[in-house]
Amino acid sequence: MQGIIDIDPKFIPFYNPTTIRGASQVPKEVIDNVASKMQNGAKIVDKLLSGNKKELIKLLNGDDADPIAILKNCILVGVSFIPYVGGIVSSLVDIIWTAASGSSAAEKMSKAFTNFIMATIKEELQKYDDETLRQFFIGLSNVSSKYQDNFQLWMDNPINQSTIQTIRTSWEILDSQYLTLIPQAQKKGYEITELVFFLLMANGHITLLGDFLIYAKAWGYTDEQIKSIEERLDDTVTKYTQHCVDTYNIGLQKVTDAPVGDITINDFIEVNKYNAISSYRNNMIINVFDFVNYWWTMNTRNLPKGGSFDRVRYLVGRICGVVTTPNAKSGWSGWEAYYHPTQEEIEARISKQGLYRYQGALKNLSIRCWSRIDAIIPRVVDPITGNVSEVHFGGSGGAVKNTKDFSKSDPLLKVNIGSSSAPWNIKLGGDFFGDVDFKVRYLRNYDLSFDDHKIEYLMGFGIIKTSGFSDQVNAIAPLFQPYGVGFSGQVPITDGPASVIDLQYATFPDGASTLRDSPYPGLIATQIPEGKSATLPVQYVGKETGRFMIKLKAGGTGTVQVTLDGTKAVFNVTDDYSIISDSNKSIFSIPDKANLTITVTQGTVRFHCLALIPQSARVSTKNPNDYHLFWDGSKPTHQYKTQLITN
Missing domain, CATH: 1.20.190.10 (Pesticidal crystal protein, N-terminal domain)
Known part of the structure; x- marks a missing residue:
């Protein structure tokens, strides 16, 4: 140099x-x-x-x-x-x-x-x-x-x-x-x-x-x-x-x-292989790609003073049990034919429930069981409407047992699930479900958790095909979200760092699709076709002027408009996932609460996030010690003092 x-x-x-x-x-x-x-x-x-x-x-x-x-x-x-x-x-x-x-x-x-x-x-x-x-x-x-x-x-x-x-x-x-x-x-x-x-x-x-x-x-x-x-x-x-x-x-x-162990009839090799690959992917996301996927924020040309945001992505924990498939596999007889799904079928089971995309906050669970788990019923709060919806996994038998309410201040952090061949033993906090089943007393349990994560779903994977045990959940897995994720209906935006908002928080139209690991592990993209719009609720909680410019992180080919109260930003998307500036250079005044409308006016676009970058009174300065300093020359009318970490 x-x-x-x-x-x-x-x-x-x-x-x-x-x-x-x-x-x-x-x-x-x-x-x-x-x-x-x-x-x-x-x-x-x-x-x-x-x-x-x-x-x-x-x-x-x-x-x-x-x-x-x-x-x-x-x-x-x-x-x-x-x-x-x-x-x-x-x-x-x-x-x-x-x-x-x-x-x-x-x-x-x-x-x-x-x-x-x-x-x-x-x-x-x-x-x-x-x-x-x-x-x-x-x-x-x-x-x-x-x-x-x-x-x-x-x-x-x-x-x-x-x-x-x-x-x-x-x-x-x-x-x-x-x-x-x-x-x-x-x-x-x-x-x-x-x-x-x-x-x-x-x-x-x-x-x-x-x-x-x-x-x-x-x-x-x-x-x-x-x-x-x-x-x-x-x-x-x-x-x-x-x-x-x-x-x-x-x-x-x-x-x-x-290899995944001895290949015998009871090993269910595809489920074990899925668990091994899923564990590898999860650890790579936590240790590597959670950094890689946000390196773009460290470039001051993208965000002059960095950004504050949530990391919205699910990690699928270990599947305990055997995932059933509706399509009997050749080479197996009787009930065994339904116990050997492909990894693609396992992925499809999760994707069909929409569980790769943000669903809201886990409120509580109900579990139907006698000695075994018949059904798992997560209750999830829709952050925009406040409505509580149920996602039912399994049959309709057994006695209903309710767990405690979960909240952002007291989330569900880990769960103990029975062994890979008998997942009917579940421990949630101090509550046991199905623990009286003699078959699971001597089998290994899995204590499932991830550091800095909470459980947002406890998912069932189909029902037992064995005669006499029908309508009982046959496999169970927790789905984890980063601890800090918690959407209350409006995304809070403030002064200082850019508010980088995951577009999964938006309300999407029919025809939108979720793209997992796009383009890298841990990134979730939402693809919106031409003519469709999404709505993103935001709330200004700062103390300055509430004025923002918008940048978009997206890929594909097309044109996007973001509008609010007559103000319109226009983004021309021309390549694979880049940081795109508003060609109109519009300044948005964000009131206490507002809805940004995001419309694909031409083409098909894959969205990651948008960034609201605070704008303040234009005052020329070269002072590196100004809290709100932007090197393009803007800062507020007052200053904050700072102190470094020292020895």
Whole structure:
């Protein structure tokens, strides 16, 4: 990067000394919105904003902590952009590598993922020895920590030429460190086992490039230099994403080819194979693609100050039992012919119920049973109408037993289900269902949960075909949603970070279809044909002007209009999933509550999300310490002070 740290001697950034120091004054509505989207969110946000790095390290490396969930939530739901300045994302990246109690959160994540992968693939793969991996982590931590120290020095003296030179040099050294270490996790033979190692470094590197684009003007870079990093960020995200996709496919093939145990009549190989592949997919989403799918938000050309959003996607837990099929399979006699569905038939059973798309919030369950489970009846609250609907799985016999009400503050986090051959034993909290059946007393149970997730459905898969046991649920699986997902009828939007809204929250017309893993694992797209409209309810909860521009993340070929009270945004969709700006450059005034109408006027479009980007009074500034600063020159009429995480 020759010449990039040359400083223009004529450059003197605008600086108002009254805005540089003091405790963070982040608006309460922003903090509340972010904290509500993760478990222990208030505690995590409090530690971030208190500036206590030691406490954050304890939290990330605690025995009961899930460090990747904490890091991911902080980045994805907007904590990373809560004081907007101060390199919070980079601070988290530094902390994740920092050793505590003999091992860092990064080491624990890498080891846990490697162990899972090899157990799933049932194959010994190449991996770095602990000492080599540890040296990688320590080296990166040291350089990242130095960058943070120099960032703090610059924040304390933002117009001092020496501190500007120091932070520029430090940025380049850390950038070089990433470029040196990342290929170590891409070596042939190491791709799968070291994917989380790669992911954590890639995430940090993309964040670092994002730091540059946020602060480049304040650091005195020229427009040409900024343009070069913009192009490199685009190329880097594309390259790192492709590596994750390629590695996912390598592992998927290995899982598909791996044996699933003794192949006997009672093993029901397709269900076991489905479980193995589903488990692999779930872990890849949680550990890898929940990051990959939102790297686009770290580019300031897409969202000048990042975004806060929900991750709306279901993870299908282990299927306990045997999925029945209405189509008898040849080669089997009697009831056995109905117990061997293909994986495609299992997928179709879930898809037919619409359970790959957001359905609302789980309110409670009813279970019909005597000694076995006859039926499962989830009750789900429609977030827009408030109506409670039932999804009935199974027969109509047995006594009805109701569970407690579930809510966002007290969700269902895990469930204990009976063994793969007898799933009639269920434990929900302290309540047992079907536990008196002598057949399940001595069989293995599965304690099913995912960190930072809640159960939104308990799904049945058909009824028993065996004579004398008809109308009883034959297989059971929980469906998990991220903990913070909870739609109350209007999507709250606020000042500061862009409000990135999953289009699954919209009311869709007939003819719309759900596309799972489109284009990557964990992404759900909704395809709307020409002439059809969706309605998205939003509510402004901020304290500023309530004025927003809209960007769309979509794919396909067509034209989309978004309208509200006569204001119209127009988007021309011309390729596979890109971030599209409004060709009208319209400014929307969002009242207390409103409905955005999204219409496909031409072609067919696949929607992921839209982003409402706050707009404020236009005031020219180069001050990097303004809470609401947009580098296009807009900010509100008042300022908030910020403070960095410190040692």
